[in-house]
Amino acid sequence: MAYSSLKRIGFLATQFDEYYQNLVFGGALEEASKYPVQLIFYEGSNTDTLTKAGELDDTAFNLASKTKLDGLVIMANTMGSSYSRNRIEGYLSSFSHIPSVSIGVEFFGMHTLVADTTGGMTQITAHLYEVHQRRRFLFVAGPEGHPESEQRKTEFLDTLRSLMPSANPTVVYADFLEERAYEMVQEVLRHSSTYDAVVCANDQMAFGAIRALEERSLHVPAQVSVTGFDDIPYSTLSVPALTTIHQPTKELGRRAIEYLADKLGLARAQSKASVSDLSSAFVIRQSCGCVSDSVDETLLEESALQIRLRNLFSLQISERSRSGVLRRIEAAMVRSFSLEDILSEFSQGLKRLHIHFAAVVMFDTQGKTIEWSDLIMLYREQTTRVLAPYGLKFPTNQLLPDGLPSQYRSYVCEPLQFGSEQIGYFICTPDATDLHVYATLRDILTTSIKGALVMNLEKDRELALEKEVLRRTSELSAINKQLKTEVKQRKLLEQELLEISNNIMTRIGQDIHDDLCQDLAGLGMLAATLESALQKTNHAHERQLAKSISESALKSAYTAKQIARDLYPSDLEENGIIVAVTQLVKARTNPVGIKVELEVQEDFYVNGKEKAFHLYRIIQEALSNALHHADASHILVGLYHDHDMVTVKVEDDGVGFELKKGKAGSGMGLKILTYRANLIGGKLRIQSSKEGTSVTCRIPQ
Secondary structure (H helix, E strand, O other): OOOOOOEEEEEEEOOOOOHHHHHHHHHHHHHHOOOOEEEEEEEOOOOOOOOOOOOOOOHHHHHHHHOOOOEEEEOHHHHOOOOOHHHHHHHHHHHOOOOEEEEOOOOOOOEEEOOEOOOHHHHHHHHHHHOOOOOOEEEEEOOOOOHHHHHHHHHHHHHHHHHOOOOOOEEEEOOOOHHHHHHHHHHHHHHOOOOOEEEEOOHHHHHHHHHHHHHOOOOOOOOOEEEOOEOOOHHHHOOOOOEEEEOOHHHHHHHHHHHHHHHOOOOOOOOOOOHHHOEOEEEOOOOOOOOOOOHHHHHHHHHHHHHHHHHHHHHHHHHHHHHHHHHHHHHHHHOOOOHHHHHHHHHHHHHHOOOOEEEEEEEOOOOOOOOEEEEEEEEEOOEEEEOOOOOEEEEHHHOOOOOOOOOOOEEEEEEEEEOOEEEEEEEEOOOOOOOOHHHHHHHHHHHHHHHHHHHHHHHHHHHHHHHHHHHHHHHHHHHHHHHHHHHHHHHHHHHHHHHHHHHHHHHHHHHHHHHHHHHHHHHHHHHHHHHHHHOOOOOHHHHHHHHHHHHHHHHHHHHHHHHHHHHOOHHHHHHOHHHHHHHHHHHOOOOOOOEEEEEEOOOOOOOOHHHHHHHHHHHHHHHHHHHHHOOOOEEEEEEEEEOOEEEEEEEEOOOOOOOOOOOOOOOHHHHHHHHHHHHOOOEEEEEEEOOEEEEEEEEEO
């Protein structure tokens, strides 16, 4: 493609598939074909009037302001349905450097074309009142505050009150579209169905009113007259045919291009546009109640009806064909999840719709503005070039990398917008005969591209998440390894501390047993010998003292021996845990009345000296605690086994003690018990209440 040498004229409106706007554009196209110009229809719609793929707002108009245009036509009268005057003026300020034409609404410093519809609503109102004797009126206006709608409403009210001073007609506001008018009339009819005339501010709203009346079984025109305004092509096809006001819609488009051609120096216009050249006319058909009087006229009407029915049938066939093609396009695109596949399927649909040229462009989202864009698909005469996912970057004001092809003289530019997100635009030649095709293609394309983008984002997110998981897993693995090392080191340290403690206790026990006990025993024996020698003398006091020393020394030797046994259980190594525990229980028998009982299950044994040693120490420490702190009258020491598990237990009926929640015990002695159990792979359980305390340790055999 080469840069086009043609002048580029923008045509700003809200909906390409709205008949009034399309008729004006059609007139502009016919006139533009006489000059070396390209005409681009930029479509935009307010969020209140379109809820299909997204909320198309001012994307198209912003795009037009960034495009290199040589002239501009703006249908300000239709934009007034969606935008305030201040907002429209804000848009127009971007085009102050080029010649511009406003249709329907005057703006300072801008050439304006306004159809002279004065008297149209007066004719309709008078006709209904005088000819059809209608008295109970409902007026369906456009958006409240819209200039053309307000002018038609005021003229209707003034005329009706001049004819019937007591008139108090109902006025409802819609949006110039059929569906909203249908809803509003339905709502009115729920409260009252006494109306005999419904006057609408345009034809499309009249179609909606007829639908609502028929659903309430109110016959048009026998019971209720309905009129429109604009005289769009469908007004002759409706049943009944619509009585309306003919507007010079195509002439408005022609005059707009004629004016711009003159300003651009392309050709001198043969006539100047003026308000008087754009007059309207009252068109009487059947929806008001008019019927033919003569047989010949009746035959003509029947012939006209047959023509309308054929046209409606043809329209229905065309609609079904279009719907079928669009459904195939949508079904194919919905199955696709990659941008490349979506665009490939989309181009196949363009072929079926006989569209000659199309391009899909996405805005470069790296920046905050839409100064740069990426061409992701180019379709031309059944040849498709898909450039996704990366696209071909170019300045947005060119519309396409090499501009618009000069062989095509008109284009429709549809914004691709999902909610508030501006995705890009779709531009094509207006070759399809059905006006609704372009908006439908836009919506299908928007939702499909958005879906693909979301899928790609999700894939990127999953990939990033996978990498993050791997990174964190690696970190956690390293931390876990470090924790395992630290736990292992801690266990080794605990074991080492216990071993040191055991060694110290063993050494002290051995020293007490081997040295202190022997010395005390020897001292006792010497004192006994001294006592025996003193018996032969008269030293009775000294003899008694020697006897006391002997008894004390022997008692100390016994106590020292018991301490030595506690510190160094020699019976454990020599005779096993049962004998050692038996000796421990016997040694702990308390003369004050605490009963210590030993219960040993038959065939009890412990496999391994280390396990036996730590179990003995656990019993020893638990028994000592029970004797000194439990204030118990009975203590049970038990040795049991079941299913390759060994259980030792020390249980008392004392006062118990308070345990901290989630902890086996808070004292150092209880912690040492837990350490010992952990070292031999056991599970220590401590239960304490007012009825007593139980210390249990279970280990695998």
